[in-house]
Amino acid sequence: MPGSFRIGTIAGIDIYVNFSWLIILVLLTDSLASGWFPSAYPGQTLVTYLLLGFISAILLFVSVLLHELGHSLVARAQGLSVKSIVLFIFGGVSNIEQEPRTAGGEFWMAVIGPVISLAIGGIAYGFFVLASGSKSALAAILMYLAAANILLGIFNLIPGFPLDGGRVLRAIVWKVTGRPTTATQVATFIGQLVAYLFILWGILQFFSGNPLGGIWLGFIGWFLLTAAQSVRAQATYDTLFKDVTVSQMMNAHPMTVPANISLQKLVDEYFLPQGLRSALVMQGDILAGLITLSDIRHVPREEWPQTPVGFVMKSVDKLHVVSPQQNMKDVLVLMNGRDVNQLPVVENERLVGVLSRDAVIRSLEVRQRLGLRQVRTDEESQSQGPREEHKDQEPHAV
Structure with missing residues (x-):
């Protein structure tokens, strides 16, 4: 509390x-x-x-x-x-x-x-x-x-x-x-x-x-x-969300940035053009941490061109991460209890997606409008036939 x-x-x-x-x-x-x-x-x-x-x-x-x-x-x-x-x-x-x-x-x-x-x-x-x-x-x-x-x-x-x-x-x-x-x-x-x-x-x-x-x-x-x-x-x-896993709700194509670029490049090429407030930071194929607007503001502006993102980010050991197999009920308790808006989804130390509070809320709104009382599990979805793929959907920004 x-x-x-x-x-x-x-x-x-x-x-x-x-x-x-x-x-x-x-x-x-x-x-x-x-x-x-x-x-x-x-x-x-x-x-x-x-x-x-x-x-x-x-x-x-x-x-x-x-x-x-x-x-x-x-x-x-x-x-x-x-x-x-x-x-x-x-x-x-x-x-x-x-x-x-x-x-x-x-x-x-x-x-x-x-x-x-x-x-x-x-x-x-x-x-x-x-x-x-x-x-x-x-x-x-x-x-x-x-x-x-x-x-x-x-x-x-x-x-x-x-x-x-x-x-x-x-x-x-x-x-x-x-x-x-x-x-x-x-x-x-x-x-x-x-x-x-x-x-x-x-x-x-x-x-x-x-x-x-x-x-x-x-x-x-x-x-x-x-x-x-x-x-x-x-x-x-x-x-x-009974029997629903993180993998069914996560965005499998999250916005990421390299750890070795400068804060100036991060702001000019990622945050400003795409209206981001935060981004996951990668060291090669491995999740390294998270960078937010608050982290950037703590660095004097004249130092942005010389300061790598990796020097300012919150390292992965300070983040709450979840696995794709975790149950959504347990993850929602974590998000609400820790007041976390997004959670990196990691498997074998590799980033496989991100789960955001916005995505969960949108899912609830859609299901409420459709009159659905429960999210279908993968097995239920397969038993009822293949779902239509929508190719024009863009990945959600972090």
Whole structure:
């Protein structure tokens, strides 16, 4: 997630904190210092309440981290790759790079988070009962942690995707129907419905004398709506590109430039005449790297005639490359997750094509206009007869 910084590693999983989390840390500390602790632990100074609020906010986010670690460790036990955990304004997110392979795997991966939150809440409440007679700061902190974690567990069980409850619902529908795509459509539809209810609730709160609470509820609804729509769009991609490989979508004749020409020649003979923003760079028959407008702008103009492209380009080891046999569903996840507009397609260290976001979008538009629900695989295409070849199509520029 952009705007995050790494704070450490747990069980081989990188832990990041987004700067938006710092905002909620300040707001939560102030809210606890002005509301919860003066009533739960009266007679103390403002400084004491601020310190207790800060400690409680940190402990709550430790609880959120444990919640996300539960998701991540269960996912890893199923053989799924877990990249990192990010704490941000709405709590936390585990960056799990693949979807579960079975409905049971989805169920256990989703349900473990709320179970951990409810368990932490129950344990905190048990210790509160033991310490409640003392009317101490510790008792006030424990009661807050108990209430917050129980509410967190219950909230996450709401059956609205992408909340954990939505994923549990998806797993159940998947198990009943045997169709993960149908399960995703059902879960994301209900997720959008829940999001609209939060937004409506926020509007009612705003005009009922609770503007801050209304804005917060509306913000949560907007976040859930955006996430549900994103997942639904990804499910559409999965359906359209089922069993489709990169070789079927790539441009097999990408624009390339030699590594040994000067930046001046690159600009005069390639970028300006053809309106390019970037080009793949070749060293003989081998892909060497990528050159972009941004790379060129970093070099003073008077040095362009003497500077070879190979000195300025991004080398191939710094690029994301894919093979022609890779599945388009996995590659789209890579393009979206890394915010990459084009990917070189390489086989045996040789460039065989380029896959661009524009080409994928055009393919989706054409299929939507034709009413096609799924891209045909090579085998399906061959079984239905040869396709007409169009000789007047020009190769797409990189």
